[in-house]
Amino acid sequence: MxxxxxxxxxxxxxxxxxxxxxxxxxxxxxxxxPSISAGEAKKIALKQLNGEIIGFEYDRDDRTPHYEIDILKGNEKIEVEVNAGTGKAVITERETVRTSTAETKGNEEETGKSTDLTNNSTNITEKQAIEIAQAKAKGTVTDLELDEDDNRLIYEIEIRNGKMEYNFEIDAKTGDIIKYEEDLDDDRFDN
Missing domain, CATH: 1.20.5 (Single alpha-helices involved in coiled-coils or other helix-helix interfaces)
Incomplete structure (x- = not known):
């Protein structure tokens, strides 16, 4: 017993x-x-906010894996988080971007940087920039951002393939690879 x-x-x-x-x-x-693919996450975010995707990142460092998607809508840059498991979308950040030259000059003097993405145009689409990067480095795109550097629009792309991480800067007008880096990320898989 x-x-x-x-x-x-x-x-x-x-x-x-x-x-x-x-x-x-x-x-x-x-x-x-993740249950939700990158393409599905983008569709979910654009369904919530009709605009242009200018930044994209898959984040699995937090407790809940999610996509962080930056959308340009009018004169606002809005960050949307899409849960990679459920597809639930939440707006996490809103930022006003400058649209007039006078306003841009004044804010640059105050902050020291420019975020005026609305007056510049791109000849290369997000998809074309990814194709250019993946022609050089095969893998999964984990981060994509359209950024301005010295009055030039640049796609910043991160690709991962196993423990390898590839970082690109691609000119958004010409499609030229401005910067390319390879890095072995052996810390990422140590537990």
């Missing part, structure tokens, strides 16, 4: 430990294989 009393708690501990291990395995699976 004493053996039964000892066996029941031991069985409960084993079941509880198995459940915890199974749950952590589910989190790892969701992190490596």
């Amino acid at each position: 004493n053996k039964k009393f000892l066996a029941i708690p031991a069985l409960l501990v084993a079941i509880g430990g198995g459940a915890v291990l199974a749950q952590s395995d589910l989190f790892a699976q969701a992190e490596n294989n």
Whole structure:
């Protein structure tokens, strides 16, 4: 009879430990294989805010893997977070971008930088910039941003393939690769 009393708690501990291990395995699976693809996340964000995607990043460093998508709508840059597991979208940040030259000059003097993306135009689409980068480095695009540097629009693209990370800066008018870096990210997989 004493053996039964000892066996029941031991069985409960084993079941509880198995459940915890199974749950952590589910989190790892969701992190490596998000239910929502990058393309689906972009569609979800654009459904919520009709505008132009100027930045895109997959973030799995937080507890919940998600996509951070920057959308330019009128004179606002809006960040939308899309949960990679559920597809739920939430606006996390809004920022007014400058549209007039006088306003831009005044704000540059105050902040020291310009974020005027509305007066410049691109000849290369986001998709074309990705194709240019992936022609040089195969892998998954984990970060994409349209940024202004010295009055020149540049696509900043990060590609990952296993432990390798590739970073590109591509001229948004010409499609020229301005900067290319390779990095072995061995810290990323150490636990």
